Amino acid sequence: MPNKRLAIISTHPIQYNAPLFRVLAQTPGVDLKVFYTWSQAQQSVSDKEFGRKIVWDIPLLEGYDYEFIENVSNKPKQQFRGLVNPGLIPAIENWHPDAVLVFGWNFSSHFKAMRHFHGRIPVWFRGDSTLLDEKKSLRTILRRSVLRFVYSFVDHAFYVGENNRKYFLAHGLKDRQLSFAPHAIDNARFGSEEAVAKGKSWRKDLGYTDNEIVMAFAGKIYHVKNMISFSRQFADYATLNPDCKLRLLIIGNGEQESLLANHAFIKRLPFQNQSKMPEIYNIGDIVVLPSVSETWGLVVNEAMAAGKPVVVTDKVGCAIDLVEQGKNGFYFNLASPNSNFDMFSEIEAANLNDIGSRNKNIIKNWSHQAIADSIIKQL
Incomplete structure (x- = not known):
């Protein structure tokens, strides 16, 4: 035949x-x-x-x-x-x-x-x-x-x-x-032992301790990704809670990068090419995608393959399929900014390692x- x-x-x-x-x-x-x-x-x-x-x-x-x-x-x-x-x-x-x-x-x-x-x-x-x-x-x-x-x-x-x-x-x-x-x-590229090892080394070079919880964003910094709002709300939360363990790492470039919030708990890295992305996800403890519009959001797949929890909005197309509040990720509320302070507190209190392991199994299919x-x- x-x-x-x-x-x-x-x-x-x-x-x-x-x-x-x-x-x-x-x-x-x-x-x-x-x-x-x-x-x-x-x-x-x-x-x-x-x-x-x-x-x-x-x-x-x-x-x-x-x-x-x-x-x-x-x-x-x-x-x-x-x-x-x-x-x-x-x-x-x-x-x-x-x-x-x-x-x-x-x-x-x-x-x-x-x-x-x-x-x-x-x-x-x-x-x-x-x-x-x-x-x-x-x-x-x-x-x-x-x-x-x-x-x-x-x-x-x-x-x-x-x-x-x-x-x-x-x-x-x-x-x-x-x-x-x-x-x-x-999936294999983002969950490899090599990616984990290189990510941990890079994390150490950036000065993060094991006790700090790094929220990582990697992508274009423009209005769709909504990182201006996310960074500013995080900066407000960190200012009111100076003992919080959360840190925000923003990787990428774009037309709005000059508008990102400045805070001691926020660090920046420039655009990184594809070979570096598995390492990027393994610097962080949780990956954020607070978009106001996203047909799918393959960043979520990549984060889950790396064994990381995620933060999304209900405007991220994959959220209905891949993210369940509190069980394998968290929702950033576009309509009610005040409620996001509770989300930051939930992330601090959660067992992110257990959530990440769950995500790695989910995304295999x-x-x-x-x-x-x-x-x-x-x-």
Whole structure:
């Protein structure tokens, strides 16, 4: 029996997808080829929120077959008219796939490919959008109508979690057209003994003692991540409770970094590349993601794989799937800032090691192999 051939359309190599592509490529009976549409991002990506050009320092193009399709857009970027690839459909047709899996529809070439292949071969889709930021308005009604049209060209979608499943159902897809394929990261990399040892050494170099509880944030410092509010509320708490054991470590750069609170219990580190991230999580005792909007929040997966509790808000898409208040994490209240003082006190009193061990076991099932299994079953 010939191998099943799966074509994947994606914008550019990213650290969260490359391990999945390798797993699929190594699966017996499956031939995989990834077609990248942002040809200008082969070596690096200009990141607006980080305010710099980023060259990832871990391998993202090894272990699977791929092709960069020339992007002829006058303004190449990750937006609808920023990816124009006349060669995409011919390249996929010449490869003769049994199905095509599209990562993200809101790019000109991706949407054209969905429309072209619909009715010819199965068109599958993967995204992580939610309804969490949706407001009742005429614009929402119009957008929902447009999205129902878009998803009418999708035969099957792989949802990453409960909020994403509700999104697909709201835009016309039926339960029979949906399969669970959990969002995942490279769990082994973040939970390795090497990462733990290097993190502890780095923690010591930063001057933290064993008695201090380090809350770590790693990411872009801009309005979505809400670190201005978090840092200021923590600074207020620490000022009122000078004997508290909590410390805040903020790693990253962005347009709002000058607005972060200043306090003796707050330390800063600049942007760190991907090879350093497992160590970063192992500096801290708990990882924070106080975002006002987050379709998923893979930082939470990474923290759990490192055996760390997490702080999230109810606007973080993965919270409903992965975080239970007090049992494996804590909630930062966006609506009631005063209640966050109680949260800081709860963190001080909690057995964070027990919570972290629980998280490491939970996240084992949220793996790239689990995503691959779901895709292969459909294939």
